[in-house]
Amino acid sequence: MTSSQDTFLAAAADLLGPRGLTTDPDLLSPWLTDWRGRFTGRTLALASPGSTAEVAALVRLCAEHGVPIVPQGGNSGMCGGATPDESGTALLLSLRRLDAIAPINTDARQVTCGAGTILETLHHAAEAVGLRFPLTLGGKGSATVGGLISTNAGGTQVLRHGSMRALVLGLEAVLADGSVFSALTPLKKDNRGFDLKQVLIGSEGTLGIVTAATLRLVPAVAERVVIWAGLTSLQRARALLLACEDRLGGGVEGFEVMPASSVAAVLAYDPGTRAPLTGDYAWHVLIEVVADATGAADLRDRVETAIGDLFEAGLLDDAVISSGEAQAEALWRIRESIPLAERAQGPAVQHDISVPVERMPDFVDAAVTEVETRFPGVRAVAFGHLGDGNVHFHALAPKGSDGPAWYAQTGKEISSLIHDRVVEWAGSISAEHGIGQLKRDELERLGDPVSLALMRQIKRALDPHGLLNPGKLVTLAPVGPTA
Amino acid sequence: MTSSQDTFLAAAADLLGPRGLTTDPDLLSPWLTDWRGRFTGRTLALASPGSTAEVAALVRLCAEHGVPIVPQGGNSGMCGGATPDESGTALLLSLRRLDAIAPINTDARQVTCGAGTILETLHHAAEAVGLRFPLTLGGKGSATVGGLISTNAGGTQVLRHGSMRALVLGLEAVLADGSVFSALTPLKKDNRGFDLKQVLIGSEGTLGIVTAATLRLVPAVAERVVIWAGLTSLQRARALLLACEDRLGGGVEGFEVMPASSVAAVLAYDPGTRAPLTGDYAWHVLIEVVADATGAADLRDRVETAIGDLFEAGLLDDAVISSGEAQAEALWRIRESIPLAERAQGPAVQHDISVPVERMPDFVDAAVTEVETRFPGVRAVAFGHLGDGNVHFHALAPKGSDGPAWYAQTGKEISSLIHDRVVEWAGSISAEHGIGQLKRDELERLGDPVSLALMRQIKRALDPHGLLNPGKLVTLAPVGPTA
CATH class of the missing domain: 3.30.70.2190 (Alpha-Beta Plaits)
Known part of the structure; x- marks a missing residue:
């Protein structure tokens, strides 16, 4: 630990108090590995602010000291987007304490809640007043509203109700300089310039840290x-x-x-x-x-x-x-x-892909055949949200494969192949899970150069020092062979 | 005309051919005044490219010569967003020739069309295959898809189907450096990083020029x-x-x-x-x-x-x-x-405002009373989309008022008052018409400083030389007393 880091931690401890900051390895440990177990990182400390004002003050402190920030909700993301890197220089910023739900506006069918609100808790709160929050997914017991917004999460009700983006009416977020973007006003129509919340939704904490949201509710299922x-x-x-x-x-x-x-x-x-x-x-x-x-x-x-x-x-x-x-x-x-049943069958590489809805059946047939032909013993399966043109395409290693070795060689080759085919079929290598650190290099390899340049322009404009969730989604400068 | 402008025009004429460029005052004239007649400008020339590639080449040429660009669709906007200023230094760029509609995908219920496609034409094309494009408004006979997207237009079906933003699946746009952002792929789900089309939708041509879109259709009304x-x-x-x-x-x-x-x-x-x-x-x-x-x-x-x-x-x-x-x-x-009936009654100032839906009735009562009390002889009326929390709030001048004088003094005072009240009620001074040049200074006066700073950061990142629709929506640097 450098003396500058010591100074930062002392100031952060002053700011947040004992409940808001810890360096205890036992307390840190559950939050340093992503839930799929693919990534493990290190951190300076785990900060758990109790208010938006504390988040803002903390982010200002980080900006002053040049400390990178990794925001985290329920740590149930699929792409390692909330796991710090191994340098140990970043602060892990948990939003879980921001879990207040304001009284639900049943007339306008809207709810305002903190970023740390757990999805299942939100479901219950809406049900209690005869309404429903129409997004659900496997991780509902841990996923938080802030994480769902930051990854524009999908799930099994997108066919009718859309992804998270379609359900966000208002947003509050702390920006890289510690200023607070405050747009919780639940207006149904508002054309006062750029729709800034859209820039933050799905940006995986790389442009700002979501602290609260106003969300759309629908009538309960009868x-x-x-x-x-x-x-x-x-x-x-x-x-x-x-x-x-x-x-x-x-x-x-x-x-x-x-x-x-x-x-x-x-x-x-x-x-x-x-x-x-x-x-x-x-x-x-x-x-x-x-x-x-x-x-x-x-x-x-x-x-x-x-x-x-x-x-x-x-x-x-x-x-x-x-x-x-x-x-x-x-x-x-x-x-x-x-x-879970599939996990019990051994190592597998997983792909969360979409192609134009009407082409998905032919794509699955072609891709399953190609993978199973080119990689003997591998079994390819596709399941999921056909109505959205989105399936989870998994390739299971041959029985008895050694996990790490298989991932490093064959698994990687299969992923490259599937992603190449998805691009050829005008599809997306991430339909609903986001990019995180898992797919960052694949996005760099396969993404449209104009889109990547635009993303970098926006990233540089909003986070010029690259302190917000570094190494995730898109880097400030191109990486790899094109650098 | 400077010699540099001459060089530019000669190069533009070479690029676009006789059909694509004119300086004939009679041909220019209808496009230099907005349809409400509030703004009139001048222009170097009217360019009408016939393809996205021509738009891109023209924008590159403008970037080289430092020529500002004012994009224009049907010239039926409500806020002067498509009218050039009086300097005459800007090129007026019409997208109207980009009006091709690709064969409609009835299976996926999607249509891809050029930015110049007129809304009513799109309605007919969808109806011809048993489908419907569920957005309509008074200017449907002239409004274009590109303009509707650039202003995130609303209309009378927003209650069920949302504003234009909710109907855009894919987008193509030319950026300030002439590169083409190409995302017409009609994926229902795509989480490959920032959703860049959202940045362009509603940006009124200040961040890029929309050239084509893929739009969502719904079943026909039976x-x-x-x-x-x-x-x-x-x-x-x-x-x-x-x-x-x-x-x-x-x-x-x-x-x-x-x-x-x-x-x-x-x-x-x-x-x-x-x-x-x-x-x-x-x-x-x-x-x-x-x-x-x-x-x-x-x-x-x-x-x-x-x-x-x-x-x-x-x-x-x-x-x-x-x-x-x-x-x-x-x-x-x-x-x-x-x-139209109201226009026949004399001068009026119009406000396209929203407040939280459940508060609109009380807001209208309070605002009508206050305006009519403080400005004797003025009649205030509110009508429109109650279900969206959006009304058009008009204040009609006393009988016999002189239009220009009344607008300049009393009209302006009334608008300030209404906008102040809207902000106090947590509402928006532009619910569906956008900002353009009409409301730019009011947005500057009343907008949230953090939001304005964010808009400027994004504007500077995507259009560093301020050549895209200058003077509209937001300026590169703050204007007015805060400058």
Whole structure:
């Protein structure tokens, strides 16, 4: 530790008090490795300010001392975006204490809450007043509002409600110089110049630190029906989605696809699950249809009629319709257990990709075949949000592979190949997980040069000294062979 | 004309050919005054490139010669954002020739078109394939897609479908150095770093010049019902909106309020209109409820039942329900004729303002009273998009006032007063029309200093020489007393 770092830490301790700053290795440790276990870093200290004013004062202090800052919410990101590097020079800044939820405005259907508010807590708060925050994902028990905004998180309800960006009405953030961008005003329409909150949403803490937000709520779900269908191809799944939307309109809120192998893996891994269908199908589809109070009464009738008609029309091969909440939960459990069931099968490289929605079935077929042909023994699976043109494309190492060695060589080659193909199909190498440190170099390699230059211009303008989450998303200057 | 300007014009003529460049005063004239007639400027020439590549080459040429650029679409903006200043040093850059519409992707419900595409043409193109572009406004016969994106335009369908920003999936724009930001890929989900298109949307041509876009379409309207209701107060209108949304869900697409005086002005001005209701009501409300094919069959029944119940519950005082398209059109005609009927009554200052939705009724009451008390003879009216918390607040000069003198003195005082009040009520001085040159100084006076500093940082980063639409929205350095 340098004497300058000592001076900084003493000043930070004065500012934040004993509850707000620690260097205790036991307390730091859980926050220094990302939840997928791919990255581990070191830090000067863990700061946990208790107010926006404390965040602002701390960021000013960091600016004075040239101390880099790594903001962190629930530490459940997928790309190492909240994990510091190994230099140990950065301050880890937790927003978790900023978890206050203001009284919900039920009239305007809006809620203002701190960046540290946990997603599941927000769900409960909205439900308590007959409303709903319509974004959910596997990490809801740890993911925070600030992290969800900073990564523009997606999840299983994007089809109807959009990603996090679509749900943010107002934002408060601390900028690199410690000034506070304060735009929590929940105006539905506001064209006073550049929409600055849009610049901060999805910027992964590299342009500012989100401290609070005003979010959009929707009416509570009064009734839901889950359909599980078996199909012979992913092309048929896409056709089924369009037909469902034609028949059931905006009520189709989730449309998840899974290959037979993923379903089999879950059934083998989780004794609490059982096969929804008796026949063998190459693809399985989970469809969630919901209604608020205005459409609840006849939802089940409408779904049953529609599914019957679609079956008659040959659009699906077999299906079950949930008879109640217990069965709906049981069907969702199969979908949600895929990541864990797969993890139990050994090393895998994962890709969160999108291509234009109508091309996704052909892309998956082509990419699965190419990966399995070029890398014998590797099994490729794609599952997820077909309605958004977004799947999680995983390649599982051959049985008995050594994890680290396989990741370093074959895993990397597979990722490069998949990313190359995604770009050729006009897609994105990060549909919903962001860039972080995991995909920074791939973005540099494959990103549009004009876009990368623009990102750097904005980064330099808002964080000229590069102190906000350095090494994540985009660097101040190009790295690698082009530097 | 300086010799440097001569050199520039010769090079531009070479680049664009005779169809692409003119200095003929008769051809220039219609484009040098904004449509509200508030601003008139001069220009070096009118350039009309025929392709994105030509726009890019022209912008590079301007950068080399230090020639400012004023981009222009249909010249139907409300704030003088597309009118050059009086120096005559800027090039007027029309995007109108970039009006190609690519074959519509009906599967993914997307359309890619040039910036010069006229809104009404886009409506027709979507309708021809059974789809709809769900944004409309009075200037639809001249407003272009590029202008709508650059101003993040609103209109009468924002309640359900959002402003232009919510409809843009992909964007192409030429940046200040002539490079082309090319992101027309219509991905539903893409988290590859900062969402750069969001920076360009609503930036009024000060950060880049929009040349093309990929836009979201929705299913065609299969059935619509228009309701015209009379109410004793604006507070009751707000309560009626919430009740309608509870009963009719997402089908409520328009909710427009008008004071009795505006309706009376239309009836006097337009002999083709007649009063929808027989009684006298302080406020009138137009509600549009639509359904696509999935909900068309029982829409009328549902609306009639709901309105009957709301009447029984005392939520409205009187109402008519349109019996067909002709009557629906007739009711909309009253709402749409307000601006023209008002113009016929003499000089007026207009304010496009928003406050938090639930506070709008009280705001209107307070502001009307204050303006009419402090400025005897002035009549204040507010009408428009109550559901978005956005009204057009107009103050009409006393009968017989001299326009220019009244604008310069009383009109200006009224505008200052209204804008001050809007800020006190946590609102916006520009809800949907943008800033342009009309509100630039008011934004400077009333805007949040941190937001203004951020805008300038972004402006300097993307347009360091200030050549893109200078004098609009935000200047490179602070102006006025704070300079």
